[in-house]
Amino acid sequence: MSAPNSPTLGLFRSDARPGPLTIPPPNLEGTATATATATAATWSDPRQFVVGAPPNPPSPLALRALTSPSNRRATLAAPTLPLGHADSIRKRSSLPADIDLSTLDYITACDENLICPICRCPLDKPVRLACDHIFCDECLNRALEAQRNGERNCPSCRTRVHGWSEDAGKQKHKTSIPRILTQMLDELVVRCPNGKAGCKWQDKRGEVQDHVDRYCDYTLLACPESECGEVVPRKHRGKSCLHFHTKCEDCEQSVLRLDLEAHQESECPKRAKDCSKCGANIPVRELISHLSSKCPETIVSCPGSPYGCSFQSPHADLKPHTKTCPIAAMAPFLSAQQARQDTQEAQQKLLQRKVDVLEGGFSSIQSLLYTSDAGTRTPTTPLEAMSDPMLRSGSNNGAASASSTAPATENPPFDSSTEHLLFLHDSLRNEISRVENALAVLDARTTMTLLNESLRAKEEMAHTNAAINGMRMQLHWLMSARLQAQREQSGPRAGPSVGGGGAGGAAGASAPMLRPVRRSSEESRQKL
Amino acid sequence: MHAHLPPGITLVQADNLDTWLMDIRVLDDNPIYRNQTYRLKFVFSGSYPIEAPEVTFVKTESHPIPMHPHIYSNGIICLDLLDRQGWSPVHNVESVCMSLQSMLTGNTKNERPEGDESFVRNNRLRPRDVSFYFHDNTV
Numbered sequence: 001m002s003a004p005n006s007p008t009l010g011l012f013r014s015d016a017r018p019g020p021l022t023i024p025p026p027n028l029e030g031t032a033t034a035t036a037t038a039t040a041a042t043w044s045d046p047r048q049f050v051v052g053a054p055p056n057p058p059s060p061l062a063l064r065a066l067t068s069p070s071n072r073r074a075t076l077a078a079p080t081l082p083l084g085h086a087d088s089i090r091k092r093s094s095l096p097a098d099i100d101l102s103t104l105d106y107i108t109a110c111d112e113n114l115i116c117p118i119c120r121c122p123l124d125k126p127v128r129l130a131c132d133h134i135f136c137d138e139c140l141n142r143a144l145e146a147q148r149n150g151e152r153n154c155p156s157c158r159t160r161v162h163g164w165s166e167d168a169g170k171q172k173h174k175t176s177i178p179r180i181l182t183q184m185l186d187e188l189v190v191r192c193p194n195g196k197a198g199c200k201w202q203d204k205r206g207e208v209q210d211h212v213d214r215y216c217d218y219t220l221l222a223c224p225e226s227e228c229g230e231v232v233p234r235k236h237r238g239k240s241c242l243h244f245h246t247k248c249e250d251c252e253q254s255v256l257r258l259d260l261e262a263h264q265e266s267e268c269p270k271r272a273k274d275c276s277k278c279g280a281n282i283p284v285r286e287l288i289s290h291l292s293s294k295c296p297e298t299i300v301s302c303p304g305s306p307y308g309c310s311f312q313s314p315h316a317d318l319k320p321h322t323k324t325c326p327i328a329a330m331a332p333f334l335s336a337q338q339a340r341q342d343t344q345e346a347q348q349k350l351l352q353r354k355v356d357v358l359e360g361g362f363s364s365i366q367s368l369l370y371t372s373d374a375g376t377r378t379p380t381t382p383l384e385a386m387s388d389p390m391l392r393s394g395s396n397n398g399a400a401s402a403s404s405t406a407p408a409t410e411n412p413p414f415d416s417s418t419e420h421l422l423f424l425h426d427s428l429r430n431e432i433s434r435v436e437n438a439l440a441v442l443d444a445r446t447t448m449t450l451l452n453e454s455l456r457a458k459e460e461m462a463h464t465n466a467a468i469n470g471m472r473m474q475l476h477w478l479m480s481a482r483l484q485a486q487r488e489q490s491g492p493r494a495g496p497s498v499g500g501g502g503a504g505g506a507a508g509a510s511a512p513m514l515r516p517v518r519r520s521s522e523e524s525r526q527k528l
Numbered sequence: 529m530h531a532h533l534p535p536g537i538t539l540v541q542a543d544n545l546d547t548w549l550m551d552i553r554v555l556d557d558n559p560i561y562r563n564q565t566y567r568l569k570f571v572f573s574g575s576y577p578i579e580a581p582e583v584t585f586v587k588t589e590s591h592p593i594p595m596h597p598h599i600y601s602n603g604i605i606c607l608d609l610l611d612r613q614g615w616s617p618v619h620n621v622e623s624v625c626m627s628l629q630s631m632l633t634g635n636t637k638n639e640r641p642e643g644d645e646s647f648v649r650n651n652r653l654r655p656r657d658v659s660f661y662f663h664d665n666t667v
Contacts, residue, residue: 146617
């Protein structure tokens with residue numbers, strides 16, 4: 001175990017402390033709970049233990065099943081599982097069980113080669129496949145079980161595994177590993193799994209089972225009073241049943257006899273003890289804090305120790321030192337500085353992130369501006385592409401010079417994008433004014449042409465009017481001449497009648513001698 | 529912790545045993561992945577390492593989804609190693625990261641898988657339930 005928290009993902013290993021096991025295989029857990037509840041019914045009934053031969057004593061087989069490897073995970077998980085009270089008691093009293101070696105706290109570093117590649121813990125009951133790969137027996141079984149397509153392959157090299165069977169008794173695929181490896185594994189130093197309860201034992205892994213089973217004072221065993229059904233640590237087993245309430249002689253509080261010692265040691269508010277160092281009588285509740293900071297005999301270090309002062313002395317002697325120690329004098333200031341620096345660093349990190357985000361945005365804008373390589377002479381932006389035809393039309397109209405259109409297309413690689421943007425803006429503004437001018441010119445020109453056109457039309461209309469007038473005059477004259485002629489032809493007969501005969505005769509006198517007719521008409525007028 | 533990781537792989541977050549975040553970088557000068565860091569999300573099921581973790585790329589402001597003919601634009605990776613059949617309990621986060629690193633390094637095609645758009649739009653399955661058809665043995 002070269003690196004206990006290396007990210008090689010020993011999920012099992014990260015769990016390798018006695019405690020809730022988060023990863024029990026679902027199928028195993030299921031069966032374990034089933035057997036647990038089945039046997040719990042018989043175990044929790046105290047009457048069955050009173051007389052020698054209870055009707056349904058737990059058979060040795062059942063006991064073995066309880067301590068089987070598949071069950072031990074459920075056993076360890078018991079404190080967190082929402083089981084009934086009777087269940088949990090049964091579980092605790094069923095200890096000692098096989099210890100799950102992967103949950104142990106290893107003190108010696110384990111060689112990487114002795115670590116199971118599946119659970120990433122030091123190998124537990126190692127077995128070897130024909131391809132020479134070694135795994136924990138249980139890990140290998142679970143891995144092979146999970147392979148679904150009928151064929152079983154080595155998890156490491158995918159070589160076909162022959163002889164595997166779900167029934168552990170019929171398995172022929174594995175061979176034992178060399179004894180030297182087993183010895184190396186058994187010599188790893190571990191802590192007692194009851195370490196949390198207070199056991200300080202640590203020794204070779206090969207002996208941990210023996211220690212827990214026989215010697216560990218903190219192994220929970222069934223209470224000697226068989227009616228009780230509770231559990232006690234081994235160290236209290238010699239006494240009679242301690243599961244009754246009693247009163248603490250100091251504080252009058254009711255506590256369980258089993259917990260009385262612990263109560264008097266550290267909890268009782270009335271009980272006081274002499275400090276082992278300074279001899280002062282201190283309430284037991286405050287003893288720990290007293291020893292760590294207040295006791296004048298406790299060795300404490302100078303307040304300037306984080307900043308370099310190595311002075312250490314009993315609490316009582318520290319004051320004279322702090323008066324002279326320059327670092328101690330500076331300590332409050334230094335720590336304030338440190339705090340300020342920390343907050344500033346945090347702020348700087350925040351700002352850095354903001355800057356990163358802004359820079360990202362900026363660079364994306366930049367990349368939008370320079371979509372293609374700066375070297376190409378094509379319009380670099382959609383904006384420019386749009387403005388280009390306008391530029392050209394502007395210069396065609398002659399309304400503005402083409403001087404400003406040239407740089408827009410000829411030197412696109414600007415120093416900065418802002419410059420480029422500003423330039424773009426400028427040229428667009430020029431464009432707009434040029435277009436405005438052109439519009440004005442066009443406007444004037446169209447008005448002029450319109451005016452000209454209409455004048456000419458008016459003149460023509462006057463001409464036509466005059467011509468029409470002339471024609472009318474002529475027509476008038478012709479009509480009157482004809483009338484005159486008719487009157488003269490039909491003179492005596494019809495008199496002044498101008499009826500249908502006149503109209504009929506008009507065709508006959510279509511080519512008259514104008515002069516005489518006119519004269520005649522004048523004559524007739526004179527007659528009249 | 530970082531000292532043990534191979535180059536180009538960094539642990540970002542491993543607060544719990546359910547989800548880990550890793551950053552990977554392609555080490556050689558592959559123009560498709562130059563100067564980019566990709567973020568991987570590992571989701572572990574209760575039966576890890578017997579069962580494969582769910583590994584996907586995640587898109588953040590500074591971490592795009594890498595272009596690869598076997599990586600969909602929603603971050604789902606089509607790699608036999610991460611599938612039920614191809615997984616082996618001896619793999620771990622480090623080895624998966626390295627496999628993905630080499631998968632990117634060896635790639636020359638700057639493209640998404642066929643049918644990427646429709647898959648991204650229609651897929652509601654979790655990556656491990658998507659049944660991929662592994663046809664390309666060149667990666």
